[in-house]
Amino acid sequence: xxxxxxxxxxxxxxxxxxxxxxxxxxxxxxxxxxxxxxxxxxxxxxxxxxxxxxxxxxxxxxxxxxxxxxxxxxxxxxxxxxxxxxxxxxxxxxxxxxxxxxxxxxxxxxxxxxxxxxxxxxxxxxxxxxxxxxxxxxxxxxxxxxxxxxxxxxxxxxxxxxxxxxxxxxxxxxxxxxxxxxxxxxxxxxxxxxxxxxxxxxxxxxxxxxxxxxxxxxxxxxxxxxxxxxxxxxxxxxxxxxxxxxxxxxxxxxxxxxxxxxxxxxxxxxxxxxxxxxxxxxxxxxxxxxxxxxxxxxxxxxxxxxxxxxxxxxxxxxxxxxxxxxxxxxxxxxxxx
Amino acid sequence: xxxxxxxxxxxxxxxxxxxxxxxxxxxxxxxxxxxxxxxxxxxxxxxxxxxxxxxxxxxxxxxxxxxxxxxxxxxxxxxxxxxxxxxxxxxxxxxxxxxxxxxxxxxxxxxxxxxxxxxxxxxxxxxxxxxxxxxxxxxxxxxxxxxxxxxxxxxxxxxxxxxxxxxxxxxxxxxxxxxxxxxxxxxxxxxxxxxxxxxxxxxxxxxxxxxxxxxxxxxxxxxxxxxxxxxxxxxxxxxxxxxxxxxxxxxxxxxxxxxxxxxxxxxxxxxxxxxxxxxxxxxxxxxxxxxxxxxxxxxxxxxxxxxxxxxxxxxxxxxxxxxxxxxxxxxxxxxxx
DNA sequence: CTGAAAGCGCTTACAG
DNA sequence: CTGAAAGCGCTTACAG
Numbered sequence: 208x209x210x211x212x213x214x215x216x217x218x219x220x221x222x223x224x225x226x227x228x229x230x231x232x233x234x235x236x237x238x239x240x241x242x243x244x245x246x247x248x249x250x251x252x253x254x255x256x257x258x259x260x261x262x263x264x265x266x267x268x269x270x271x272x273x274x275x276x277x278x279x280x281x282x283x284x285x286x287x288x289x290x291x292x293x294x295x296x297x298x299x300x301x302x303x304x305x306x307x308x309x310x311x312x313x314x315x316x317x318x319x320x321x322x323x324x325x326x327x328x329x330x331x332x333x334x335x336x337x338x339x340x341x342x343x344x345x346x347x348x349x350x351x352x353x354x355x356x357x358x359x360x361x362x363x364x365x366x367x368x369x370x371x372x373x374x375x376x377x378x379x380x381x382x383x384x385x386x387x388x389x390x391x392x393x394x395x396x397x398x399x400x401x402x403x404x405x406x407x408x409x410x411x412x413x414x415x416x417x418x419x420x421x422x423x424x425x426x427x428x429x430x431x432x433x434x435x436x437x438x439x440x441x442x443x444x445x446x447x448x449x450x451x452x453x454x455x456x457x458x459x460x461x462x463x464x465x466x467x468x469x470x471x472x473x474x475x476x477x478x479x480x481x482x483x484x485x486x487x488x489x490x491x492x493x494x495x496x497x498x499x500x501x502x503x504x505x506x507x508x509x510x511x512x513x514x515x516x517x518x519x520x521x522x523x524x525x526x527x528x529x530x531x532x533x534x535x536x537x538x539x540x541x542x543x544x
Numbered sequence: 545x546x547x548x549x550x551x552x553x554x555x556x557x558x559x560x561x562x563x564x565x566x567x568x569x570x571x572x573x574x575x576x577x578x579x580x581x582x583x584x585x586x587x588x589x590x591x592x593x594x595x596x597x598x599x600x601x602x603x604x605x606x607x608x609x610x611x612x613x614x615x616x617x618x619x620x621x622x623x624x625x626x627x628x629x630x631x632x633x634x635x636x637x638x639x640x641x642x643x644x645x646x647x648x649x650x651x652x653x654x655x656x657x658x659x660x661x662x663x664x665x666x667x668x669x670x671x672x673x674x675x676x677x678x679x680x681x682x683x684x685x686x687x688x689x690x691x692x693x694x695x696x697x698x699x700x701x702x703x704x705x706x707x708x709x710x711x712x713x714x715x716x717x718x719x720x721x722x723x724x725x726x727x728x729x730x731x732x733x734x735x736x737x738x739x740x741x742x743x744x745x746x747x748x749x750x751x752x753x754x755x756x757x758x759x760x761x762x763x764x765x766x767x768x769x770x771x772x773x774x775x776x777x778x779x780x781x782x783x784x785x786x787x788x789x790x791x792x793x794x795x796x797x798x799x800x801x802x803x804x805x806x807x808x809x810x811x812x813x814x815x816x817x818x819x820x821x822x823x824x825x826x827x828x829x830x831x832x833x834x835x836x837x838x839x840x841x842x843x844x845x846x847x848x849x850x851x852x853x854x855x856x857x858x859x860x861x862x863x864x865x866x867x868x869x870x871x872x873x874x875x876x877x878x879x880x881x
Numbered sequence: 882c883t884g885a886a887a888g889c890g891c892t893t894a895c896a897g
Numbered sequence: 898c899t900g901a902a903a904g905c906g907c908t909t910a911c912a913g
Contacts, residue, residue: 214686216906227884232908242882257685262662263600263609264906267889272600277644288625295646304659307614307644309632322641325599348594349551432829465830492769493802494831553890564900569892579898601890604905 215256224252235260266327275515276323278308278316281335281396284456286487286504293508294332301516303329310336320345320353330515332356337399338365352518356511358402359528366518367528368511372402375500375533376409379453379482382535383420384413386542388451388480390423392442394463395455396430403455410453423449430455435462436470443471450480451541457483457490457499464495464540481540496539503531552593561589572597603664612852613660615645615653618672618733621793623824623841630845631669638853640666647673657682657690667852669693674736675702689855693848695739696865703855704865705848709739712837712870713746716790716819719872720757721750723879725788725817727760729779731800732792733767740792747790760786767792772799773807780808787817788878794820794827794836801832801877818877833876840868 217231224231226245233239234249241249252258266272275298279287291307298305306326308319316333320342323331331346331353338360346353354366383391393410395403407425414420424445429438435454439462442449454460460483467473467481475481483490483499490497510529518524537544554568561568563582570576571586578586589595603609612635616624628644635642643663645656653670657679660668668683668690675692680702683690691703720728730747732740744762751757761782766775772791776799779786791797797820804810804818812818820827820836827834847866874881 214906217908218906228906229884229908230882233883236908240882245882257682259658259662260908261604261664261906263603263664264889265908266600267598267604267891267906268908270889274643282625282629284625288619288621288628291625291628291644292619292646295644296648299646304663305644306611307628307632307642309629309636311633321596325596326641327598327600345594432825436830461829469830488769489826492798493773493806551890554892555890565890566892566900567898570899573892577898582898597892598890601905602892604890604907605892607905 215253215258217258217260220249220252220256220258223256224248232260272327272329273303274326274328275303275305276308276320276326276328276331277305278310278319278323278331278333278336280310280316280337282309284335284458284485284487286485287334290334290504290508293505294512297508297512301512317341317345324349324351330354330519332511332515335400337397337401350522352515352522354511354515354518356507358400359405360401366514368507368514369402369528369530370502370507370533371530372406373409375535376406377413378535379406379500380410380413380420382541383451383453383482384417385544386451386480389420390447390449390451391420392424392426392445392449392452393422394426394429394435394438394452394459396428396459398427406455423447429459431458432462432465435459436466437462439463439466439470448479451482452479453482455484457485457487457497459483460497460499460540461489461495464497476539476541480542483540486536491538498538498541499536501534501536503533506531552590552595554595554597557586557589557593557595560593561585569597609664609666610640611663611665612640612642613645613657613663613665613668614642615647615656615660615668615670615673617647617653617674619646621672621795621822621824623822624671627671627841627845630842631849634845634849638849654678654682661686661688667691667856669848669852672737674734674738687859689852689859691848691851691855693844695737696742703851705844705851706739706865706867707839707844707870708867709743710746712872713743714750715872716743716837717747717750717757719878720788720790720819721754723788723817723881726757727784727786727788728757729761729763729782729786729789730759731763731766731772731775731789731796733765733796735764743792760784766796768795769799769802772796773803774799776800776803776807785816788819789816790819792821794822794824794834797821797834797836797877798826798832801834813876813878817879820877823873828875835875835878836873838871838873840870843868 217228221228221231230245231249233241234246295305310316310319316336333355335357338355343365356368359367359369452463460481463481467475467479473479483497486499486501490499554565558565558568567582568586570578571583632642647653647656653673670692672694693705696704696706789800797818800818804812804816810816820834823836823838827836
C-alpha cells in the first residue's frame with residue numbers, strides 16, 4: 208500500500224491544528240493579524256505535514272506570481288553564463304524567480320512571450336533579441352512591463368538598456384586612425400542587430416569626415432571563434448592586405464587571432480592588428496591579450512532590473528531608455544600609442 | 545482615462561462569444577468535444593480580447609504546471625551557458641518551461657528546492673550541486689522527481705546521472721604512467737565534490753598498484769583560470785619539480801598553462817605537462833591545444849531529462865542512476881605516446 | 882484575534 | 898455537443 212500521500216493543503220493543516228483555513232493563511236502571511244498562540248499551533252501542524260502554501264493558488268488571488276521571464280538569444284557569447292547568473296542572483300534577492308526561455312534567432316519570439324504571459328510573469332527581460340512590433344504589443348495588451356537589453360529599435364516604444372554604440376563607434380574610429388591603421392576589415396554577426404549597425408555607421412562617418420583610412424571589407428554573419436578563424440582565410444586573400452580587423456565580438460576576434468598566428472604565422476599586431484568587442488574574461492588571459500571594448504555589463508544588468516521594477520511599481524510609467532558608456536581597453540593586439 | 549483594462553478571462557470571452565465558460569475551456573483544450581462552430585466563435589472573441597488561458601489557474605485543476613526547476617551552482621564553468629541552453633531547448637521542445645535557480649555553494653540549496661516546490665514544479669534537475677539528505681527528503685515529501693547531474697552520493701537515494709569517474713581516473717593514471725610522468729601535481733576545486741574525490745582515488749590506486757609515479761602535491765580549492773595561474777607560482781616552488789599537473793577543470797588547466805608559459809617561460813609539455821578536464825571549446829583553440837578529458841555533455845543532458853520524465857510518468861519508479869564514459873583527448877600539452 | 886463565506890480563473894464530471 | 902455546478906488551494910473583506 209504505497210498509496211500516494213495527499214499533498215497537504217491549508218485545509219489539512221487547519222484541521223490538524225484545530226483552526227480555520229484563514230488562520231493558516233495568516234500564519235504564512237507576514238504581518239497578518241494572528242496571535243502567537245495559533246501561529247505556533249499552525250506551524251507545528253504545517254511542519255508535521257510538510258505544508259507550504261501553493262504559489263499557484265496564491266497568485267490567483269494576490270495577482271502576484273513573483274516570476275520574471277528572461278528571454279535569451281545569442282548564446283554563443285561566453286559571458287552569457289555570468290550575465291544570466293547575475294540576473295538570477297539579483298532577481299532572487301528581490302524575491303523573484305526567473306523563468307528562462309531560450310530562443311534561437313529564427314524561432315518566433317512572440318510565442319515565447321505569449322507563453323510567459325500565460326504564466327502571468329510580472330515582467331520580461333529580453334537579452335540580445337531583435338525586437339518586433341508584434342512582441343511589444345503583446346505585452347501592452349497584458350500590461351506587462353518589458354525591457355530590452357542590448358539592442359534598440361527606434362520604431363518600438365519599449366524600455367531599452369543599451370551601450371551607446373554611436374559613441375563607441377566614433378571612439379574606435381579615432382583610435383584606429385590615431386594608431387595609423389589605413390586598411391580596415393569590419394566583421395560582425397547578425398546584420399539585423401541594430402547595435403552593430405549603429406556602431407559601424409559612426410565608425411564610417413569618422414573615416415569619411417577625416418578622409419583617412421579605408422574599409423576594405425565589411426563581413427557579416429560571422430560570430431564566434433571558429434567562424435572567425437575560418438574568415439581569416441578569406442581575409443588573407445584580400446588585397447591590399449588589411450592592417451586592422453575590427454570585430455563585433457571578442458570570440459570572433461580571438462578566432463581571427465588564432466587564424467592569423469597559428470594558421471598564417473602573422474605577427475600580431477605588426478602584420479595585422481585586431482580589436483574585439485566585449486572584453487570577455489578569456490581576452491585578457493596569458494597569450495591572448497586582446498585589445499577590445501569593455502562593456503559595463505554589471506551596470507546594464509542593474510539598470511535593466513531597476514527599469515523593470517520601476518515599471519512594475521508604476522504601471523503607467525513611460526518607457527525610458529538608458530544609454531551606457533563603454534571603454535576601449537588597449538592590450539597587445541594593437542600597436543601602442 | 546487610461547484605466548487599467550481588465551484582463552480577459554474565460555468568463556469575458558464566453559460572454560462575448562455567447563457561449564458558456566466550459567465551451568471556452570474546451571476550445572483551448574486539444575481534442576475536447578467542441579463543435580467547429582462554437583470553436584470559431586470562441587476563437588474570434590479570444591483574439592479580439594487577447595485572451596489566453598491563465599496557466600496558474602489551469603494548473604490548480606490539472607495538477608500540471610509544465611514547469612521544471614533547474615538548480616545550478618558552479619557557474620564558473622565556461623560550458624555552462626551551452627549546457628543551460630541545451631536544457632532549455634530540450635525541455636521547451638517537450639512542452640516544459642524552466643524555472644532557473646542560481647545557487648552559490650554556500651547558500652542553502654534546500655531553500656531553493658522549497659521555493660521550486662511551492663511553484664509546483666513537476667521535476668527538479670540539479671547541476672553540480674553537492675547533495676544533502678535534507679534536500680531529497682523534501683522532494684520525497686512532495687513526490688517530486690529530482691535528478692542530480694554531475695555529482696553522486698552513495699548516502700542518498702536519488703537518480704543520478706554522472707560520469708564514471710572511477711574509470712576515467714584509472715585511465716588517466718595509466719596514461720600518465722605510459723607517458724613516463726613521475727612527479728605529479730593534482731589540482732581540484734571544491735573538495736566536497738564526490739566526483740573528483742572518486743577520480744583521484746582511482747588515480748592514486750593505480751600508482752600504488754604499479755608502484756610507479758608519485759603525487760608530490762594535492763591542491764584543493766583551486767578553480768578557474770586565474771586561480772590556476774596563481775597556483776602555478778606555488779607549484780614552481782615545489783621540489784622535486786613536477787612533470788605533470790592534472791587538473792579538475794579545463795579552465796584551471798589553461799590558467800596553469802598560462803602561468804607556465806607566460807609567467808615562467810616553461811616549455812609545455814617538455815618542461816611540464818598539463819591535463820585538463822571537460823574539453824571546453826577554448827581548450828582546442830589555436831594556441832591552447834590542451835590535453836583533456838572529453839565529457840559526453842549532450843548525452844548527460846539527454847539522459848538526465850529522460851530520467852526525469854521517466855520518473856514524472858512513473859511516479860513509483862525507483863531511482864536508477866546512470867554512469868557515462870568519457871574519453872581522453874590527446875593534444876599538445878602532454879608528450880606524444 | 883478569529884472563522885464563514887465569497888471569489889481568483891480555470892477544468893471536469895454530470896446531466897441533458 | 899453543451900451548460901450549470903462543483904471544486905482546485907488559496908486570500909481577503911466582513912462580521913463577530
